[in-house]
Amino acid sequence: MSNEYRYGSHTVSRMTAHIIWVTKYRYKVLTGDIQIRCRNLIKQVCDSEDVKILKGSVSKDHVHMLIEYAPSLKVSDFVKRV
Numbered sequence: 001m002s003n004e005y006r007y008g009s010h011t012v013s014r015m016t017a018h019i020i021w022v023t024k025y026r027y028k029v030l031t032g033d034i035q036i037r038c039r040n041l042i043k044q045v046c047d048s049e050d051v052k053i054l055k056g057s058v059s060k061d062h063v064h065m066l067i068e069y070a071p072s073l074k075v076s077d078f079v080k081r082v
Contacts, residue, residue: 006070013071016054019079021063028060038063045082049073 005014023029030038039058046053046067055066069078 006068008071011071014068015071016066016068017075019063019065019067019075023061026061030058030060030063035060042082045078049078049081051078 005012035058042056042058042063042065043053045051050070051073052068053065054068055064057064067078069075
C-alpha cells in the first residue's frame with residue numbers, strides 16, 4: 001500500500017476498503033472474455049468515481065478489490081455502481 005493521503009480544503013484522509021464479490025454457488029463463470037470485460041467495467045467505474053484500486057484480481061469465481069476512496073463517497077453507493 002502506498003502512504004499517500006488525500007488532501008481537501010480542510011481535511012486529510014486515507015480511507016480504504018476491501019471488497020469481495022462472489023458468484024452464486026461459487027460457480028466458475030468469470031473466465032475468458034467475461035473476466036476481461038468485468039475488469040474493464042470495474043476500472044471504468046473506479047475512474048469515474050475517483051476511486052484508486054490499490055490491489056485487485058478477478059478470479060474464476062470471485063473478485064477482490066482493495067480500494068482507496070474519498071470521504072464523500074459511501075462504499076455502499078460505490079458497490080451499487082460497480
